[in-house]
Amino acid sequence: MAENLTDRTIRIGTRGSVLALWQANSAAEKLQAVGFKTEIVVFSTKGDQILDKSLDKLGSKGVFTEELEIALRNGEVEIAVHSAKDVQSTIPDDLELLAFMEREKVNDVLLSLNPDFKLERDSKAVIGTSSTRRKALLKQYYPNVTTVESRGNLQTRLRKLEEQGMDALMLAYAGVHRVGFDDLVVYTFPELTFVPAAGQGSVNIECARNLEPELKKVLKEALDHPDTHICLLAERAFLRTMEGGCSIPSFTLARLAENGMTITGGIVSLDGQTLLQETLEGPTADAEKMGEQLANIILGQGGDKILKSIRAEREE
Numbered sequence: 001m002a003e004n005l006t007d008r009t010i011r012i013g014t015r016g017s018v019l020a021l022w023q024a025n026s027a028a029e030k031l032q033a034v035g036f037k038t039e040i041v042v043f044s045t046k047g048d049q050i051l052d053k054s055l056d057k058l059g060s061k062g063v064f065t066e067e068l069e070i071a072l073r074n075g076e077v078e079i080a081v082h083s084a085k086d087v088q089s090t091i092p093d094d095l096e097l098l099a100f101m102e103r104e105k106v107n108d109v110l111l112s113l114n115p116d117f118k119l120e121r122d123s124k125a126v127i128g129t130s131s132t133r134r135k136a137l138l139k140q141y142y143p144n145v146t147t148v149e150s151r152g153n154l155q156t157r158l159r160k161l162e163e164q165g166m167d168a169l170m171l172a173y174a175g176v177h178r179v180g181f182d183d184l185v186v187y188t189f190p191e192l193t194f195v196p197a198a199g200q201g202s203v204n205i206e207c208a209r210n211l212e213p214e215l216k217k218v219l220k221e222a223l224d225h226p227d228t229h230i231c232l233l234a235e236r237a238f239l240r241t242m243e244g245g246c247s248i249p250s251f252t253l254a255r256l257a258e259n260g261m262t263i264t265g266g267i268v269s270l271d272g273q274t275l276l277q278e279t280l281e282g283p284t285a286d287a288e289k290m291g292e293q294l295a296n297i298i299l300g301q302g303g304d305k306i307l308k309s310i311r312a313e314r315e316e
């Protein structure tokens with residue numbers, strides 16, 4: 001029964017960054033609100049330890065999630081909290097994506113120490129980002145911009161901003177806002193031109209599939225945001241069909257509409273020259289089908305060739 005379930009202490013596995021801890025705390029608050037006691041357990045992941053390589057060189061296989069998934073399997077924690085964007089498009093069979101918490105604004109933004117910084121079409125600005133998608137989209141829309149690798153937590157990146165001669169950093173608004181750096185935002189990219197990575201701005205709750213069904217149900221009720229969940233299912237289906245991962249410059253954004261939902265998605269070549277992007281509309285019951293369908297349209301338009309050439313380049 002639910003009464004004795006909430007006597008349980010829910011151990012929440014998380015990474016140790018300020019953003020990750022914000023996310024874990026927000027899950028803890030939701031659980032406490034329904035009567036659970038909570039304990040936050042911090043793990044360090046490969047993505048936290050290796051900071052001198054860009055993510056596409058680290059490999060896309062769960063660099064921010066693997067250690068947490070091991071803890072779920074070992075029963076060291078009941079749930080793991082991830083940035084939804086960092087969760088692989090397919091997860092192992094013994095684990096389950098239980099809930100998606102309410103999404104923040106999805107946009108990419110620019111952060112600068114110069115409040116007057118403006119990005120013009122022919123701007124020669126130097127922008128810090130390690131995201132393949134952001135680098136390629138910048139090349140498409142701002143061909144004279146130079147990008148510089150920038151990894152690590154936000155505090156580290158900001159410290160290096162001037163040191164490395166950057167004018168601005170390009171990041172997800174969600175993370176910037178959640179760690180309290182709104183004041184440094186000088187530009188918000190429109191979400192239908194700089195379409196975000198699948199899952200950007202949402203927090204995912206993962207658990208072991210064999211966690212007690214009653215407990216799963218109560219945890220899901222406390223943590224899940226159904227509107228976010230349905231959009232994330234569509235985006236993750238798109239990503240899976242694209243055989244994406246965080247090292248591929250694909251992007252997708254699903255949103256609820258008056259009569260159902262829309263999903264926008266596509267891919268951009270690494271040199272920014274070719275941009276494929278489409279939008280589909282349909283009922284929420286078809287969320288995953290629409291994600292798959294959209295990916296197949298993009299692959300058929302030449303997305304498959306873009307993916308192939310990226311893989312070839314990586315193997316060199």
Ligand SMILES: NCc1[nH]cc(CCC(=O)O)c1CC(=O)O
Nearest residue numbers: 083085171172174175200201202
């Ligand atoms: N691995 C990077 C990562 N994963 C999630 C976020 C931001 C927060 C979010 O999208 O929820 C970030 C940093 C960034 O893209 O700026």
